[in-house]
Amino acid sequence: LEAIAQTKDEFPLKGIVHLWSLETDVWELATTQELTCRSILNLLQATPALLKLPPLWLVTQGVMGTGDEGTSLVSNAAETPGDRTTNMQPQQALLWGLGKVITMEYPGLDCRCLDLDPNASEEETLKVLVEEVVRHPVSKGNVSTNTENQIRYRQGARQVARLTQAKLETDTKLVLENQSSYLITGGLGGVGWEIAKFLVQQGARNLVLIGRNAPSETATESIQQLEKAGANVSVLLGDVSKEKDMVDIFQHIQTSLPPLKGVIHAAGVIDDGLLQQMSWQQFTKVTAPKVEGTWNLHKLTKDIPLDFFVCFSSITSVLGNPGQGNYAAANAFMDGITQYRRHLGLPGLSINWGGWANVGMAARMEAQQQSRLQSQGFQSIQPEQGLQAFEEVLAGNQAQIAVFPVDWPQFLTQFGSMTPALLSDLASQFDLQAQTNHGPKLREFLEELKRTTQEQRQRLIIDYLVSTVAKILRRSKTDLPDPEEGFFNLGMDSLMAVDLSRRIQADLGISLSSTSTFEYPNIQSLADYLEELIPSSYDPQAESETPEVTINSEDILSGISQLSENEMEQALDEALSELDLLL
Numbered sequence: 001l002e003a004i005a006q007t008k009d010e011f012p013l014k015g016i017v018h019l020w021s022l023e024t025d026v027w028e029l030a031t032t033q034e035l036t037c038r039s040i041l042n043l044l045q046a047t048p049a050l051l052k053l054p055p056l057w058l059v060t061q062g063v064m065g066t067g068d069e070g071t072s073l074v075s076n077a078a079e080t081p082g083d084r085t086t087n088m089q090p091q092q093a094l095l096w097g098l099g100k101v102i103t104m105e106y107p108g109l110d111c112r113c114l115d116l117d118p119n120a121s122e123e124e125t126l127k128v129l130v131e132e133v134v135r136h137p138v139s140k141g142n143v144s145t146n147t148e149n150q151i152r153y154r155q156g157a158r159q160v161a162r163l164t165q166a167k168l169e170t171d172t173k174l175v176l177e178n179q180s181s182y183l184i185t186g187g188l189g190g191v192g193w194e195i196a197k198f199l200v201q202q203g204a205r206n207l208v209l210i211g212r213n214a215p216s217e218t219a220t221e222s223i224q225q226l227e228k229a230g231a232n233v234s235v236l237l238g239d240v241s242k243e244k245d246m247v248d249i250f251q252h253i254q255t256s257l258p259p260l261k262g263v264i265h266a267a268g269v270i271d272d273g274l275l276q277q278m279s280w281q282q283f284t285k286v287t288a289p290k291v292e293g294t295w296n297l298h299k300l301t302k303d304i305p306l307d308f309f310v311c312f313s314s315i316t317s318v319l320g321n322p323g324q325g326n327y328a329a330a331n332a333f334m335d336g337i338t339q340y341r342r343h344l345g346l347p348g349l350s351i352n353w354g355g356w357a358n359v360g361m362a363a364r365m366e367a368q369q370q371s372r373l374q375s376q377g378f379q380s381i382q383p384e385q386g387l388q389a390f391e392e393v394l395a396g397n398q399a400q401i402a403v404f405p406v407d408w409p410q411f412l413t414q415f416g417s418m419t420p421a422l423l424s425d426l427a428s429q430f431d432l433q434a435q436t437n438h439g440p441k442l443r444e445f446l447e448e449l450k451r452t453t454q455e456q457r458q459r460l461i462i463d464y465l466v467s468t469v470a471k472i473l474r475r476s477k478t479d480l481p482d483p484e485e486g487f488f489n490l491g492m493d494s495l496m497a498v499d500l501s502r503r504i505q506a507d508l509g510i511s512l513s514s515t516s517t518f519e520y521p522n523i524q525s526l527a528d529y530l531e532e533l534i535p536s537s538y539d540p541q542a543e544s545e546t547p548e549v550t551i552n553s554e555d556i557l558s559g560i561s562q563l564s565e566n567e568m569e570q571a572l573d574e575a576l577s578e579l580d581l582l583l
């Protein structure tokens with residue numbers, strides 16, 4: 001990157017296209033994670049060399065199915081390493097989860113996920129890629145395609161992601177067989193244990209609970225109560241991410257317990273941190289139970305006639321959450337695997353849960369983190385609500401469904417005028433300005449900035465920052481922060497600093513790096529910096545629009561197709577040696 005930065009006058013860097021995912025294989029998960037996620041972590045952590053990254057395309061091919069996995073099934077697929085019976089590449093889904101967090105932690109970075117059609121010809125694929133990268137397709141309808149950052153191509157059609165409300169049958173009843181076994185990984189954890197009790201209520205008589213640690217005294221007493229109610233509970237110790245542990249456990253189930261009919265994968269850990277500081281060890285600690293773990297469960301059950309295979313995923317892989325890049329990637333992998341299983345004619349459901357109240361990892365979160373999520377409009381799932389939703393979604397036919405109570409207007413206003421394209425259909429159902437008064441106030445503020453003198457401008461910016469920082473810190477109007485006091489003395493942590501950058505970008509259309517609050521460590525110095533960035537005749541609309549790129553993709557494609565293979569290799573060699581010289 002430093003070498004490229006040196007050539008910036010001659011060859012300005014216009015974009016980075018990440019294609020390494022295309023080289024990965026679901027049977028090689030360690031290398032897959034290195035090529036997809038570690039390479040991106042390295043890139044992001046090296047960015048000080050470039051100061052600001054140009055647009056970043058995370059390219060995959062065949063992550064998602066056709067969208068009709070519930071009805072169009074391929075049965076008896078011979079699935080072995082290297083086999084290409086299906087063109088789906090679920091392992092590349094890791095990058096889609098990571099991409100959503102990149103977008104949040106780096107508000108100034110234009111990061112897009114692009115899933116190419118695995119069944120398209122090489123020529124078509126190249127054309128689509130060049131079209132997307134060098135010439136953003138023109139706007140359609142009321143959403144500018146320039147703002148789309150989750151795109152896939154299937155059978156020549158460009159499709160974009162939208163979150164929509166699902167319609168569920170509400171009078172369904174889960175009926176479980178007393179002569180079958182049901183397995184829950186993480187079954188001694190908060191949510192896993194709620195599900196275990198629920199399965200027994202619904203008729204299950206043989207439960208297998210998997211965890212790495214023996215049950216505590218309280219857990220043992222609870223298990224005894226479940227056994228008094230007529231259930232046979234086997235606690236089997238093992239690490240779901242270790243193939244050997246899982247082979248032993250499955251052997252035990254096969255030889256000593258009634259036939260396995262259902263799997264609920266609820267094992268998981270979190271270890272949050274911003275991508276800029278995240279070590280690879282921290283990343284893989286969180287992906288292990290969900291990536292290697294899910295794949296082990298898939299391999300060991302694919303020949304067993306299961307009624308259900310449910311992954312407990314998180315809303316983080318759908319919406320992103322700053323500080324959870326590792327967790328989002330891990331959960332996105334599970335979302336990919338359940339679609340893949342459906343494609344193979346096997347049961348699969350990924351539930352993207354919001355935070356549960358009172359039990360499990362969300363309930364153990366620090367108060368500060370919980371209040372941050374609440375201030376964004378997220379509400380907790382009461383255990384009885386969660387169990388009811390579980391029953392309903394299990395009866396449905398989706399491969400993936402999100403369950404999360406949220407105050408939509410409150411949630412959507414955090415994006416200001418820059419609602420993510422994914423949420424644009426939902427957002428159109430609400431009158432956000434009427435709900436919040438945020439819009440008119442902000443417009444007045446921006447208008448005033450244009451009219452005012454230099455001195456007043458600074459006062460206005462400081463006032464804006466004081467009230468924004470107060471909101472993030474959840475302080476009252478009588479306890480406003482001192483502009484000279486350091487952000488971290490005021491109680492801001494790194495996630496709040498990211499929230500501040502995102503809020504400023506949403507309000508003023510100015511992108512700040514996630515490190516701005518370190519470089520400008522109090523309101524006063526940040527205001528000085530913002531004053532330089534806000535042009536005196538400020539037009540927020542113009543700022544937020546991506547400039548049209550004028551390179552002609554047809555020229556590039558015809559240029560490439562006119563080269564012989566030797567000429568292409570030679571051109572590539574020359575470009576690489578030029579780069580080598582600089583390094």
Ligand SMILES: NC(=O)c1ccc[n+]([C@@H]2O[C@H](COP(=O)([O-])OP(=O)(O)OC[C@H]3O[C@@H](n4cnc5c(N)ncnc54)[C@H](OP(=O)(O)O)[C@@H]3O)[C@@H](O)[C@H]2O)c1
Nearest residue numbers: 186189190191212213239240267268312355356360361362
């Ligand atoms: N709670 C929520 O609000 C929420 C929201 C969204 C998604 N989820 C998902 O729902 C699942 C359950 O969450 P929870 O809140 O119940 O978490 P939890 O209370 O922390 O329980 C997780 C369980 O997973 C087990 N586990 C972790 N790593 C394992 C491994 N490698 N092999 C085997 N077992 C392992 C842990 O036991 P050992 O440490 O003994 O192994 C623990 O019992 C997780 O996958 C989580 O991502 C939860």
